[in-house]
Amino acid sequence: MSEPLLSVLDLSAGYGDVTVLWDVSLHVRQGEMVCIVGSNGAGKTTLLRTISGLVRSRRGSIRFDGRDLTNAAPDAVLSAGVAHVPEGRRLFKGLTVRDNLLLGAYLRRDREAVERDLDRMFELFPILRERAHQDATTMSGGEQQMCAIARGIMSRPKLLMIDELSLGLAPRLVERLSEALVEINREGLTILLVEQDVMAAFELASRAFVIETGRVAMAGATATLSDDPAVRQAYLGL
Ligand SMILES: Nc1ncnc2c1ncn2[C@@H]1O[C@H](COP(=O)(O)OP(=O)(O)O)[C@@H](O)[C@H]1O
Ligand SMILES: [Mg+2]
Secondary structure, eight states: OOOOSEEEEEEEEEETTEEEEEEEEEEEOTTOEEEEEOOTTSSHHHHHHHHTTSSOEEEEEEEETTEEOTTOOHHHHHHHTEEEEOTTOOOOTTSBHHHHHHHTTTTOOOHHHHHHHHHHHHHHSHHHHHTTTSBGGGSOHHHHHHHHHHHHHTTOOSEEEEEOSSTTOOHHHHHHHHHHHHHHHHTTOEEEEEOSOHHHHHHHOSEEEEEETTEEEEEEEHHHHTTOHHHHHHTSOO
């Protein structure tokens, strides 16, 4: 089989003297939708931030699309094709929805294609077209999440990483977001999802990595994991 799009191998990382991730290995193949689940504080955000170049790794390696991205700068990771939708959305205050989306494309020079992609995002999330000239941070949490995801896609990534898709959002909005992710995944975009709602994550993703206190505790097909007694008890409340 060909090399996975993303390969994380024996990765350790942390903050100051504190190690948060211990020998984490995971991979994502082209076209997959994979999820990372685990309790609060397990290290999921730190893992995505390390892949993005926002946290330095201490050991191990990150390969993406045939290149070594271990400790590459955030801009280099984005240029290589990794978009990161951060926890808590982090849209730019004082900027319109449209300008937030265009910022996602700031490294691109293909202006006409950027306009076409903008249009595609407005088709995917019609509310963003209605709100195009509104300050993005004045929208509801769900609308801001749509904007943050669309901003990520505007960089034309090969891999879209989303940290906490559904946190704090109404079920109806989560459903809408999930449908959109399924659609863009079907169109070929590879997605790595961090999600606290394990049930929802397992429905969306085909494979999962369970992180416990900074280590990969379990990994496999979501269909298999959701039958695992330990997973059912600890994460599905069954
Ligand atoms: N900027 C930071 N400085 C120091 N410790 C941090 C920082 N961010 C996160 N941590 C610690 O790292 C651990 C993992 O946090 P995080 O990656 O945010 O977990 P998760 O996203 O799974 O909830 C926690 O113990 C947290 O307190
Ligand atoms: Mg987190």
